[in-house]
Amino acid sequence: MRFLDALNTSQQVQEMQQLTHRMLGVAPGQRILDAGCGVGDVTRELATLVGPKGHVVGVDLSEAMLAEARARTEGTGLSVEYLKADVHALDFPSESFDRCRSSRVFIYLDDPREALSELLRLTRPGGAVVLFEPEFDTWALDGPDRGVVRALIHFWTDQLRNPWIGRQLPRLFHSLGVKQVAMRPVVGTWVPRMLETFGMYPVLEKAIAEKVVTREQVNDWLQFLKEGEKNDSFYGCMAGMVVRGIKPGP
Numbered sequence: 001m002r003f004l005d006a007l008n009t010s011q012q013v014q015e016m017q018q019l020t021h022r023m024l025g026v027a028p029g030q031r032i033l034d035a036g037c038g039v040g041d042v043t044r045e046l047a048t049l050v051g052p053k054g055h056v057v058g059v060d061l062s063e064a065m066l067a068e069a070r071a072r073t074e075g076t077g078l079s080v081e082y083l084k085a086d087v088h089a090l091d092f093p094s095e096s097f098d099r100c101r102s103s104r105v106f107i108y109l110d111d112p113r114e115a116l117s118e119l120l121r122l123t124r125p126g127g128a129v130v131l132f133e134p135e136f137d138t139w140a141l142d143g144p145d146r147g148v149v150r151a152l153i154h155f156w157t158d159q160l161r162n163p164w165i166g167r168q169l170p171r172l173f174h175s176l177g178v179k180q181v182a183m184r185p186v187v188g189t190w191v192p193r194m195l196e197t198f199g200m201y202p203v204l205e206k207a208i209a210e211k212v213v214t215r216e217q218v219n220d221w222l223q224f225l226k227e228g229e230k231n232d233s234f235y236g237c238m239a240g241m242v243v244r245g246i247k248p249g250p
């Protein structure tokens with residue numbers, strides 16, 4: 001939750017989420033599904049946009065996330081509900097949503113194809129499915145030794161279940177019969193304090209333990225980052241992909 005709050009309050013993530021809303025084509029009165037809603041920040045934004053005549057359902061596997069999402073919604077009067085469910089198999093009738101969306105979830109899933117197929121089943125013909133996923137392998141980070149930085153980026157990326165899902169989503173949509181696919185890469189700035197936000201310190205330790213890099217090399221890089229942050233001279237960025245598919249039909 002700390003990770004989500006730190007990222008969700010950043011201007012960049014808010015801009016990316018606004019882009020997902022535009023690509024989704026959100027309008028008053030719609031029924032929208034937010035798959036893997038976390039603490040529901042985006043779910044509530046969508047509920048504001050669809051208004052009292054619309055309805056937004058957030059689903060998530062984590063009870064803790066759902067409890068926080070419900071607590072944050074109390075007293076808002078928004079037309080939104082949160083349900084515990086696995087995005088691989090959702091217990092809703094087919095075509096029961098105008099739009100389905102998901103952000104930063106497919107990177108963790110066991111079977112992204114099954115989950116996307118489920119979101120397409122739930123979307124009405126002509127409706128949009130929009131997904132936003134980060135692409136950790138696109139990290140452009142400065143450092144005193146390119147080999148060390150590259151090794152760390154690749155090591156971190158390979159810890160994720162579906163690290164390349166962003167770039168693979170257009171192919172996945174096509175394989176499920178969706179031909180109208182739009183893809184927008186978005187780039188966010190990365191600052192050294194995100195090492196903590198992204199939970200990277202344990203990953204650095206693991207990379208040392210697995211002899212991908214030495215402790216000395218990691219310490220040199222951390223020192224470089226610290227100085228860069230102190231005098232505002234460090235630059236880093238990472239891309240994410242926003243991908244939209246329109247369900248075939250009238």
Ligand SMILES: C[S@@+](CC[C@H](N)C(=O)[O-])C[C@H]1O[C@@H](n2cnc3c(N)ncnc32)[C@H](O)[C@@H]1O
Nearest residue numbers: 036037038060061062065085086087103104105
């Ligand atoms: C990084 S958070 C993103 C939350 C939110 N979508 C956002 O962009 O702020 C990932 C969320 O996906 C949920 N999740 C992971 N696997 C899931 C699954 N199979 N079914 C439903 N939710 C899942 C996690 O519990 C977590 O809340």
